[in-house]
Amino acid sequence: MRLAYAHSVTRFLALAALGFGFDLTLLAVLDATTPLPPAATVTIAFWLTYALNFALNRTFAFHANGHGVRGQLARFAPQVLGDYVLTVVGVTALGALGLGLVPARIIAGGTNLVFNYVLYRWWTFRRRPEPPPAPAEEPALALAAADRTP
Template structure:
């Protein structure tokens, strides 16, 4: 059976039937049961510029410091500076609490133990943003921090005591270099994570 449809010039044109009883014209057409056949909307082609959330992916939000300072290196320096001030405050606190009955070195050790815990939590949650492997990360963090302490001790001793360099600039240079080394140590050792395996569709 053929159908008459209005033509673009005002006349009528014959439309051939399509399998299933529909009419071969643009738009939805009735099938043999009289139901409309809607155009397919199953195209899942990714839209350029779509976000990871829209594409079904999940992206971990950056930490507070990274949102404020934009760069991980600066956030690391900010945490280090804050932890240094905390260590100083804790040392003074323990000196006052323990008094003259205890050697001053005990106050330094107690302050170091507390400040290194605070530094670990801050670096893990605010700077490097990692999860899992808590005790492994903490052990590696202790190793890197202890190595930094050793490098600072030896470096300052050599610069000031052996080579007789000016104390203040030599100390600043040595500790600055050790701080840079500590950053890479924490990034690639303390909080290192293996790359995630590629999805099947990306291979």
């Protein structure tokens, strides 16, 4: 179990399942209780889920909460926008083919899973290499410098 948790892909998949469950539940509730068209319910559920996913992935899947959130959000914006367009187009196209809203959303979400992991891992929450440590002063030079101070 520890080995499975050690890799970001395992944590990402667990959080993706949790987030997708939240997304589908919210989508089904909005579809059943509001007069909103499918594109609107998909949009609302999508954006609320992505806000949750960003926070959870940042903290738990990629351990990137010690890094600057502004840069992460700037890289996250085109990622989530691309995923949103793919999701709405996919759900709309599958709906036009007669598939229900929730099954269409499951298919659209499944096709974006790999896309999202790759972008989260190597784009949104990328880690910059640590700068090399500063060279240590030579002990003899440090002593000579200390002897010159009054």
